[in-house]
Amino acid sequence: MLARIAWRNIWRNRVRSLILLSSITLGVWAGIFMLSFSWGMSIQYVNMAIKGQISHIQLHHPEFKAEKKIDFAIPQASVVVDRIIEMEGVQAASGRTITSGMISSPVAGAPASILGVNPEQELAVTMMNDNVVEGDYFPAGRKNQILISEKLANKLKVKLNHKIVLTLQDVDGNITAGAFRITGIYKTRNSTTDELNVFVKSSDLSPLLGLNEGELHEIAVLLKEHVELAPVYYQLKSDFPTLLVEDWRTLAPELRLVVDSFKQNMYIFMSIILLALTFGIINTMLMAVLERVHELGVLMAIGMNKLSVFLMIMLETVYLAVIGGICGLILSYFTIQLLGKTGIDLSAFSRGLESYGMNTLVYPALQNNQYLEIFIMIFVAALLSAIYPAYKALKLNPVQAIRKI
Amino acid sequence: MAVLEVFDLVKTYNEESNYPVHAVNHVDLTIEKGEFTAIVGPSGSGKTTLLNIMGGLDQPTQGKVIIDGKDISFLGENKLIDFRLHHIGFVFQSYNLIPVLTAKENVSFVMVLQKTPKKERDLRAEALLKEVGLEDRMDSRPAQLSGGQQQRVAIARALASKPAFVLADEPTANLDSKSATNLLDIMHKLNREEHMTFIFSTHDSRVIERARRVVTLVDGKIASDVRQDVS
Numbered sequence: 001m002l003a004r005i006a007w008r009n010i011w012r013n014r015v016r017s018l019i020l021l022s023s024i025t026l027g028v029w030a031g032i033f034m035l036s037f038s039w040g041m042s043i044q045y046v047n048m049a050i051k052g053q054i055s056h057i058q059l060h061h062p063e064f065k066a067e068k069k070i071d072f073a074i075p076q077a078s079v080v081v082d083r084i085i086e087m088e089g090v091q092a093a094s095g096r097t098i099t100s101g102m103i104s105s106p107v108a109g110a111p112a113s114i115l116g117v118n119p120e121q122e123l124a125v126t127m128m129n130d131n132v133v134e135g136d137y138f139p140a141g142r143k144n145q146i147l148i149s150e151k152l153a154n155k156l157k158v159k160l161n162h163k164i165v166l167t168l169q170d171v172d173g174n175i176t177a178g179a180f181r182i183t184g185i186y187k188t189r190n191s192t193t194d195e196l197n198v199f200v201k202s203s204d205l206s207p208l209l210g211l212n213e214g215e216l217h218e219i220a221v222l223l224k225e226h227v228e229l230a231p232v233y234y235q236l237k238s239d240f241p242t243l244l245v246e247d248w249r250t251l252a253p254e255l256r257l258v259v260d261s262f263k264q265n266m267y268i269f270m271s272i273i274l275l276a277l278t279f280g281i282i283n284t285m286l287m288a289v290l291e292r293v294h295e296l297g298v299l300m301a302i303g304m305n306k307l308s309v310f311l312m313i314m315l316e317t318v319y320l321a322v323i324g325g326i327c328g329l330i331l332s333y334f335t336i337q338l339l340g341k342t343g344i345d346l347s348a349f350s351r352g353l354e355s356y357g358m359n360t361l362v363y364p365a366l367q368n369n370q371y372l373e374i375f376i377m378i379f380v381a382a383l384l385s386a387i388y389p390a391y392k393a394l395k396l397n398p399v400q401a402i403r404k405i
Numbered sequence: 406m407a408v409l410e411v412f413d414l415v416k417t418y419n420e421e422s423n424y425p426v427h428a429v430n431h432v433d434l435t436i437e438k439g440e441f442t443a444i445v446g447p448s449g450s451g452k453t454t455l456l457n458i459m460g461g462l463d464q465p466t467q468g469k470v471i472i473d474g475k476d477i478s479f480l481g482e483n484k485l486i487d488f489r490l491h492h493i494g495f496v497f498q499s500y501n502l503i504p505v506l507t508a509k510e511n512v513s514f515v516m517v518l519q520k521t522p523k524k525e526r527d528l529r530a531e532a533l534l535k536e537v538g539l540e541d542r543m544d545s546r547p548a549q550l551s552g553g554q555q556q557r558v559a560i561a562r563a564l565a566s567k568p569a570f571v572l573a574d575e576p577t578a579n580l581d582s583k584s585a586t587n588l589l590d591i592m593h594k595l596n597r598e599e600h601m602t603f604i605f606s607t608h609d610s611r612v613i614e615r616a617r618r619v620v621t622l623v624d625g626k627i628a629s630d631v632r633q634d635v636s
């Protein structure tokens with residue numbers, strides 16, 4: 001009966017209730033949409049960094065990262081790479097030889113991080129070929145090819161097909177050098193790493209460094225879409241106990257921060273929106289209570305206890321807030337479904353974004369548990385906003401209330 | 406048997422001020438079961454105040470109210486609400502009903518509060534509405550009923566809780582004379598057939614004529630208390 005009365009009470013002032021419902025719906029929708037937008041942007045950013053640069057998982061010799069010495073190579077790494085490629089859930093894996101040295105043209109020199117790669121493997125993991133803007137991605141045949149970035153090419157004042165010299169230290173600590181021909185020029189969205197990274201074939205680099213056959217410094221692993229990271233990660237750990245296995249969260253703490261801080265921002269952002277809505281709800285419900293003073297007085301006079309009166313007003317408020325909240329959730333769900341497929345084109349404002357290494361098409365997205373968390377937040381907000389009007393009703397004195405028409 | 410006794414009842418408003426209002430001034434009154442009593446008097450004579458105190462809605466400044474042998478002066482707020490629910494039926498001047506409930510639901514409501522089983526509730530609500538002549542308006546909402554019909558629903562509701570007596574503060578004040586007469590007919594019938602005790606205040610001389618007992622208040626005091634024969 002209480003629930004029925006509360007429900008019908010909502011519809012006594014249809015216009016007012018509908019206005020309140022719409023404002024809750026729109027508020028929730030706007031909030032969730034903003035969230036999905038920024039979540040979409042975040043995961044896009046993270047995915048791009050994973051796919052283009054760091055991959056899901058990397059394996060190293062346990063001491064390589066700290067010392068950066070080429071001695072700390074993974075023995076028989078090419079066998080390891082082949083085994084990883086066969087693993088369940090793995091899309092691709094690429095072995096790399098890594099060292100640092102100097103790159104010099106006849107007119108200029110620059111420090112460089114030199115990555116020796118197996119072109120086919122690297123292509124499958126980072127899709128490096130997509131970034132080639134001039135020349136080709138390791139055309140077949142010739143030895144000592146090098147792929148450098150546009151930025152570095154400008155700095156060194158070199159063009160395609162020019163020769164440059166790499167100077168580096170071999171395993172025995174001797175300085176050696178090799179001449180390479182620029183067969184490709186690339187450009188990624190990340191201009192800071194572009195300036196440093198140059199790519200050569202590991203088959204050309206390893207002999208220069210004096211590494212043994214099959215020795216590599218880094219294996220990058222890319223997983224298939226929608227594959228859970230954890231099982232593959234633990235499998236790798238147990239299969240290669242002597243190697244350091246790290247996932248992208250450890251490899252790039254800044255990316256992890258993007259994901260983690262989103263959660264935090266979500267709560268803060270939603271709380272602000274809900275706080276604003278809460279005041280709207282309190283205002284409306286207070287009005288509803290105050291214009292029913294006489295009626296509430298009669299109810300208390302004929303024997304409705306204070307708890308029931310309190311509950312009735314609470315219920316009315318919660319109904320409104322929950323209905324509005326659910327409408328908002330449903331509306332945003334469909335908006336996100338739709339725009340999550342088509343994407344939102346930000347190219348008009350994209351200059352800034354691109355320099356951050358971000359895509360100009362944003363695909364709004366939200367995880368199911370995030371919807372649930374938001375719903376719980378709405379529910380809590382509804383309860384909180386219900387308390388004051390219900391408390392007001394509780395404070396009514398039936399005699400005075402009845403004398404009031 | 407007395408259903409209601411008040412002893413030396415005083416209600417003073419603005420006690421602390423220079424002009425205290427003695428709305429009820431040392432009133433003693435006993436109402437026997439089955440009586441049909443009108444409380445009359447000029448405006449401001451204290452009728453509403455007295456009825457509110459007798460119904461446990463208001464606290465007296467001094468004196469005792471005993472209902473069904475129980476002194477209600479010491480009941481706390483929640484106990485008092487519960488006591489009203491089980492012992493007193495109320496009819497107010499107007500806007501008595503819950504607008505969002507139908508006539509039948511309004512009558513059932515007090516029985517819901519009393520936790521009467523649904524079947525019994527439905528039967529009793531229907532029977533009571535039939536008694537007040539509203540068997541064909543059971544599913545109408547108050548807004549769809551005339552003032553007189555609304556007051557009849559209010560009477561049915563007041564009776565639904567099986568109270569010791571029904572208190573009605575100017576139940577006919579907002580009714581035309583035909584509806585007022587009709588309402589009095591119904592109250593009379595319930596008084597005769599069910600032995601329901603009615604205590605009501607009124608200004609209306611035609612209503613006063615039909616009361617078996619007339620208590621007249623002047624300035625918060627009982628000026629006269631007469632019994633009369635009515636048809």
Ligand SMILES: Nc1ncnc2c1ncn2[C@@H]1O[C@H](COP(=O)(O)OP(=O)(O)OP(=O)(O)O)[C@@H](O)[C@H]1O
Nearest residue numbers: 418419426428446447448449450451452453454455
């Ligand atoms: N809350 C209050 N505060 C102060 N004085 C009050 C209050 N309620 C009633 N009074 C005063 O008490 C006196 C009795 O009022 P009451 O309403 O009981 O009279 P009444 O006989 O019912 O009048 P009416 O016939 O106009 O309904 C009046 O003088 C009134 O002004």
Ligand SMILES: [Mg+2]
Nearest residue numbers: 452453454574
């Ligand atoms: Mg009065």
